[in-house]
Amino acid sequence: MAGLTIDSVTKRFGEHPAVEALSLDIAPGEFVALLGPSGCGKTTMLRMLAGFESLSEGEIRLGGRTLASHEHHVPPERRNMAMVFQSYALWPHMSVADNVGYPLKLRRLDGETYRRRVAQALALVGLAPYAERSPQELSGGQRQRVALARCLVTDPDVVLLDEPLANLDRHLRAAMEQSFRDFHRRTQATLVYVTHDQSEAMALADRIAVMCDGRLAQWGTPETLYRQPRTAWVASFIGQGSLLNVAAGRPGQRLEEATLMRGLAAAPAERIQPVLVRPEHVTVLSDALSPQDLRGRVERVTFRGERYELHLRLESGEALLAYHQTALGEGQQVALILREGWCLEPET
Numbered sequence: 032m033a034g035l036t037i038d039s040v041t042k043r044f045g046e047h048p049a050v051e052a053l054s055l056d057i058a059p060g061e062f063v064a065l066l067g068p069s070g071c072g073k074t075t076m077l078r079m080l081a082g083f084e085s086l087s088e089g090e091i092r093l094g095g096r097t098l099a100s101h102e103h104h105v106p107p108e109r110r111n112m113a114m115v116f117q118s119y120a121l122w123p124h125m126s127v128a129d130n131v132g133y134p135l136k137l138r139r140l141d142g143e144t145y146r147r148r149v150a151q152a153l154a155l156v157g158l159a160p161y162a163e164r165s166p167q168e169l170s171g172g173q174r175q176r177v178a179l180a181r182c183l184v185t186d187p188d189v190v191l192l193d194e195p196l197a198n199l200d201r202h203l204r205a206a207m208e209q210s211f212r213d214f215h216r217r218t219q220a221t222l223v224y225v226t227h228d229q230s231e232a233m234a235l236a237d238r239i240a241v242m243c244d245g246r247l248a249q250w251g252t253p254e255t256l257y258r259q260p261r262t263a264w265v266a267s268f269i270g271q272g273s274l275l276n277v278a279a280g281r282p283g284q285r286l287e288e289a290t291l292m293r294g295l296a297a298a299p300a301e302r303i304q305p306v307l308v309r310p311e312h313v314t315v316l317s318d319a320l321s322p323q324d325l326r327g328r329v330e331r332v333t334f335r336g337e338r339y340e341l342h343l344r345l346e347s348g349e350a351l352l353a354y355h356q357t358a359l360g361e362g363q364q365v366a367l368i369l370r371e372g373w374c375l376e377p378e379t
């Protein structure tokens with residue numbers, strides 16, 4: 032298995048850079064997500080990996096081999112990569128088995144080898160009993176599994192997936208996430224998965240590249256992105272949380288309760304360090320307030336089944352999100368303890 036290197040890749044359409052100086056080192060067999068809002072360049076990057084799009088600058092390598100640079104372009108069919116699209120792209124007039132075997136036919140494979148590889152690929156995605164059906168007779172999730180089987184039949188080094196769950200409903204998406212994890216475990220292929228859905232990326236990927244306006248905002252494991260986001264933009268994109276200004280700490284530092292609470296109590300002019308506070312790190316006390324407490328007013332309460340979400344307003348005017356086990360009245364005053372905060376880089 033070969034690692035995939037994206038080295039300072041830029042793609043311009045006219046003057047506009049869709050991807051700018053993007054570098055990622057992807058380990059062999061790693062499951063990587065490209066995550067970001069619509070228009071940030073995820074699909075363009077994936078299409079450059081597949082070979083459907085040329086590069087303006089930089090280089091893409093698989094193992095030691097250059098796949099693409101400004102001067103050099105290995106065509107898609109010679110990259111040993113497979114791509115799964117949002118739309119499944121199945122042939123409606125062919126059976127499930129023929130759809131899966133199609134890439135082998137293109138490679139002029141026939142006979143017993145052909146039948147064995149199609150059967151193995153269908154078994155891997157749990158669709159062996161559906162081999163002779165037509166794709167129209169399958170559910171959305173089953174069609175997406177046919178598309179997965181079709182891409183793994185060629186035994187690719189790298190599988191590229193472009194929002195493969197976007198057309199499925201929420202329940203089916205959760206079941207399909209498990210299919211993707213199984214698929215990854217069994218094939219050991221390197222997977223690059225494009226999505227704008229942070230919870231999907233967090234659930235699936237070993238590492239996530241968060242993209243913003245064609246650039247890499249942060250590259251790390253789901254845990255790192257959640258606990259140690261670099262900027263307020265990344266923090267707002269991954270999970271929930273509140274942004275407060277405090278007079279303590281420096282970017283990349285974790286603040287413990289005492290320092291955080293002191294830093295919040297300082298004069299407004301001194302509170303210049305942006306800090307992320309996750310809602311699970313806020314304790315809400317609803318009885319007997321004392322004058323030195325940090326206070327907030329409940330503005331909105333949302334029931335989430337296992338807990339309530341409280342949207343609070345601090346006396347400084349800043350908004351704070353907290354979780355709580357019981358419902359509180361809107362307008363109620365509460366005392367707050369912030370147990371932990373993470374210092375962010377100021378936005379440039």
Ligand SMILES: Nc1ncnc2c1ncn2[C@@H]1O[C@H](COP(=O)(O)OP(=O)(O)OP(=O)(O)O)[C@@H](O)[C@H]1O
Nearest residue numbers: 044048049067068069070071072073074075076227
């Ligand atoms: N063929 C093209 N010609 C001109 N501009 C393009 C082309 N393809 C993409 N772009 C532009 O490049 C930018 C990035 O597009 P891209 O499709 O890569 O974003 P994305 O993050 O995948 O978005 P989405 O999630 O909506 O698919 C956008 O501003 C888009 O308009």
